[in-house]
Amino acid sequence: MLRDITLGQYYQTESVIHKMDPRVKLGGTLLFIISLFFFKNYAGYVIAALFLGMVIRLSKVPFRFMVKGMKTIVMLMMITVVFNLFLTQGTPLFTIWKLTITQEGLKMAISMAIRLTLLIIGSSVMTLTTTPNNLTDGMEKMMGPLKVFKVPVH
Template identity: 75%
Template sequence: MLRDITLGQYYQTDSVIHRLDPRVKLAGTLVYVITLFFYKNFVGYALAILFLALVIRLSKVPFKFMVRGMKSILFLLMITVLFNLFLTPGTPVVSFWKLHITQEGTALAVSMALRLTLLVIGSSLMTLTTTPNNLTDGMEKGMGFLRIFKVPVHDVAMMMSIALRFIPILLEETDKIMKAQMARGADFESGNLIKRAKALVPLLVPLFVSAFRRANDLAMAMEARCYRGGDGRTKMKPLKYKGRDFTAYAILLFFMVFSIWAGRLRLPMLMVGIVQ
C-alpha cells in the first residue's frame, strides 16, 4: 500500500525539455507561474495554454501524467470555483434561493480555475522532466545568490537530495515494521480516531529510532569520505549552459513580455472581472 506513493515523479524519456539545464526549467516555471497572475483578459490565458501545450508536446511526456497531479488539488479547485461563482457581486445571470451567479463571478471563477490548473500542470512538467538530482543541483547553483543573505544553499540542496534517496528506504521500512507489529496482533485499521492514533505508537517509535540510526550512520559515512560542506568541493557533473539553454531563456522572455502585454489589453468582451 505504501509503495504506491511516488515522489519526485520523474518520467524517463529523451526530449529537448529533458535535456535543458535545470536552472532554465526552474526559472521557466517561476516565470510562467508569475505571469499567470498578470493577465486581465482571456487572451493571456489562451496564450499561456498554448505555450504550455507546446512545451508538453516537446517534452514527450504523456498528457495523463500531467492530469495525475491535478487529482490532489481537485477539492481546492472546486472550492475556489464555487466561492468565486457565488460570492462575487455584480450583474446576476442566474439566481435561485439566496444565491446569485454573476457575470463577473463566472469570469473570475473560470480565470481562477485556469490559473490553478496551469500552475499545477506547469510545475509538474518541471518535476516530470527533471531528475530529483538535477533539480537539487539546479537549485544549488541557481539560488546561489541567496548565499549573500546567509542562506545555506548548498546544505539545503544536500539535505533535499539525501531525503530523496532515503524516502523509498523508509517507506519500505514502515511497511516492514507495520507487518511485524501486525504479527504481534497490532491493529492499524479499526477503532475510532483516538484508538487509531494510539495504534501508531508501535509503528512510529521504531521508525524514528531507525531514522536516527540511519542519519547517524550516514553522517559518519559522509565524514569518512571527507565531506565538509560545500566549500572547496568540485562537481562530477557541473552545470554548464549550452546553446539551447540560451534559446530557451530567449523564448521565455519573449513569452513573458508578449503574453503580459496581450493579457492586459482592454478587450471588454474578454475581461476577467471588473473587481480586479
C-alpha cells in the same frame, strides 16, 4: 490514490526538455506561473496554454500522464470555483435559493479554474522532466549568489 499524484514524479524519456539545465526549467516555470497572474483576458490564457502545449509536446511526456495528476486537486478547484461564483459581488445573472451568481463571479471562477489548471500542469512539466537530485542541485546553484550576503545555502 497516491499513484495518481504526478506532481513531484520523474518520467524517464529522452527529450529536449529533459536535457535542459534544471536552473532554466526552474526559472522558466517560475516566470510561467508569475505570468498567469498578470493576464487580464482570456487571450493571455490561450497563449499560455499554447506555450504549455508546445513544451509538453517537446517533453515527450504523455499528456494523459500529466492530466492524471489533476485528479488530486479537483476538489480544491471546485471549492475555489464555488466560492468565486457565489461570493463575488457584481451584476446578478441568476439566483439559486439565497445564493446569487454574478457576471463578475462567473468570470472570476472561470479564470481561477483555468489559472489553477495551467499552474499545476506547468509545475508538473518541470518535475516530470527533472530528477529530484537535479532540481536540488539547480536550486542550490541558483542560490549561490546569496553567499555574498552570508546567507547559508545548505
